[in-house]
Amino acid sequence: MYNMTIRLQQNSDKCLYEQIYEHIRHEIWEGKLLAGERLPSTRSLAGDLQVARSTVDYAYEQLLSEGYIEAKPCKGYFVCPMEELLQLEPDVVEKDDTQDSQQGMTLAKETVSVPDYNFAPHGIDMSAFPFSVWRRIHKTILNNGNEELWARGDAQGDYDLRVTISRYLHSSRGVNCAPEQIVVGAGNDYLLMLLEKILGRHVGIAMENPTYMRTWRIFRSFAYNVITVPMDESGMMVTALDKTEARVAYVMPSHQFPTGTVMPIGRRTELLRWANKDENRYLIEDDYDSEFRYRGKPIPSLQSLDENGKVIYIGTFSKAIAPAIRISYMVLPQPLLEVYRRDCYFYSCTVSRIDQGVLNEFIRDGYFERHLNKMRKLYRTKHDLLLQELVPFAKKFNVSGEHGGLHLLLTAKGNVSERELVDKAEAVGVRVYRLSDSCVEEIPHRRATVLLGFGALAEQEIQEGIQKLKEAWL
């Protein structure tokens, strides 16, 4: 039998049983203790090592539970067969693991040159956010929150929050829905993943060109057949849509990204009519920034016109509150709600219940409405300022996409490429964005167009940035 000599360190940070356990495990790994070999009895080993028998018992326990050794009744402890262990040859070794992980590092930490003036279309202004209110609600909820708050919540999101959202949607967007139709999730991307499970696989889905490329990529990552449909000044051309295999159409009727088109009522009804032709057809209405209209009342949602449960309405709080608030929601029409309940009930909600609670109070107690009004004013001021600053560009550019959202479009009248415009701007420390970045496929004979987002910039920055663009472009 194997004679075990273990040098135990009394003043090691590892307790004795651990040292014994690790020694034996090491011997097994090293092949010094071979499969089938018998270990000394706990009593004898305890004697040899001058330790309490329970210490050895404990070490053996651990080796047993990890499967290094086995106990045979009335026979003792034996080393388990380990040949697999030793045969573990690296068949498929990652060639240069460290280097890859280095690349990973750089990739993750990569920093792109930061422009002085970044007209990012998705930038928003957090300066006016009522942090104090948000904090206070947070605090009260954490203080008063019963244990229930920490338990797994409703898969669709807490009922109270859904009631609040449905009320808000009804009053502000004309959306008609019961709280039961609402599914709360951590961001649109997640909700679309869920929608994939509801709508099923191999769905033909129509998108406008240009469109919101993030969503396009997500649909592409599904087993979807993504069909791009041309758009005119009213949005997606239903005549073209009709000729496709699509059974779902994704649109942003209140404010199409990137063109800023507001879909007229006529086109909306055309779309609904298209959807009504087949019971498997649906419309996804992405109402991402409808809160921000600077003329008249907000455009009522497409869902508010829907009488036959054809519209899947998706909204987010990322724009109106903060991108870090990962809370979006979708309103499922009755038929799809039933599919969700049947096939997706086991996906637990992705939003922490604390955040749900905070948002619920924030909306219910009117802070959201007040915040929106403040932001609308704030963005309108920036919007109007930008428009005014762009007047001198009128000779060489057309402005479009105004009166809503957080960006404008500038289309060159002359022959210039978007690349040129962007490079010239970059040269003077201004970043603008090419329309072609939002094009699934290039649109023939279209003029160079760039996007100017004003959400995140201060008024002075807008003025200075445009001043620089003047120098660069005019």
Add this chain to the structure above:
Amino acid sequence: MYNMTIRLQQNSDKCLYEQIYEHIRHEIWEGKLLAGERLPSTRSLAGDLQVARSTVDYAYEQLLSEGYIEAKPCKGYFVCPMEELLQLEPDVVEKDDTQDSQQGMTLAKETVSVPDYNFAPHGIDMSAFPFSVWRRIHKTILNNGNEELWARGDAQGDYDLRVTISRYLHSSRGVNCAPEQIVVGAGNDYLLMLLEKILGRHVGIAMENPTYMRTWRIFRSFAYNVITVPMDESGMMVTALDKTEARVAYVMPSHQFPTGTVMPIGRRTELLRWANKDENRYLIEDDYDSEFRYRGKPIPSLQSLDENGKVIYIGTFSKAIAPAIRISYMVLPQPLLEVYRRDCYFYSCTVSRIDQGVLNEFIRDGYFERHLNKMRKLYRTKHDLLLQELVPFAKKFNVSGEHGGLHLLLTAKGNVSERELVDKAEAVGVRVYRLSDSCVEEIPHRRATVLLGFGALAEQEIQEGIQKLKEAWL
């Protein structure tokens, strides 16, 4: 030309332009104003109605932007073609919408009878959670949090948090990974959805039987071919796995749910060997409750034995902190990390950055470790108490799955059905859970087995509950 008579209410809560806008819109909907019809000029209408011209301008603006009317230069305003609108016949009407939504209501609010003693296998104890600490960290983060905190974060999760998690995983679970390999997400369900995109479609995936049914349902909801592989006392039988089409195997080596099996080192290496045979083979290690071992040290993770990037390690904070904390993480091996970076970079992170920040400090500053130690003691006490209370059952039942996790299994020696056991228990106000609820397909000739979870119950409740079970079963 259409002669417009509008009764304006001066003391209405609707402002004048709104009343004009709504009147005209109504007339169009009603078909009283027909397509192509010309509207009065803003000047004349303003005169007729005795309102400022700007008020009418405003109303027309709104009708324009919603596409009810169009402006023809030098001609005036005309009603847009509306025939689609009027032809909007409900082709596919939801038969009994309200009733459905009623069902929805009941479905959502449905309450099942609450037992006096619920031995739920997934119940956890929140009583010892350091709420005050959590709140304090929350508060400081909300107070000191710069705007950056409110911006969209890294898709994989904040780098600092990933560093903290990788350190924790290394020290506590022997997991070897760089922060770059970690993807943070709102719950395991979401991470699995992401994994579907990484591993691709139509994957043959092997699961043990019995297994964690939530995960099974999720894999089923993917375009996966879910293959159940029998298990012996060491876990998934690799000999059986070898005969399947599976290229991915999902296992819980530290503590299999529901059997509580700890996979011995020999079987682990067998599994790794199976994975190493083909470069497209992977193992998913779900380490859902490995924190809770009551004998010896925690079992090292399967990932810690993996030398060839074969193990996808998934962990969650739902068990160790709270189900409401929707934060899980997965460690991707290098090859899959590259696929993720290529195909999934556009899925934004589903966890709010505030929560990420709180969790980061909670772990980094040692609170998590302290909390775990406290919980381990607390659960061990319950575990030992339950074991001791079950001694009288020895004649009629075998106990298994002890020394770890938050539940035990009780297997009847005699001929009794699980249904009987559950019903008898239910009759005395005790809820226990059938093993068959965790079986994908029934296992022939197996004895009736029930799960007893002790996590959420107080010691006294355990004693009283078991006392009642004695009356019911013995």
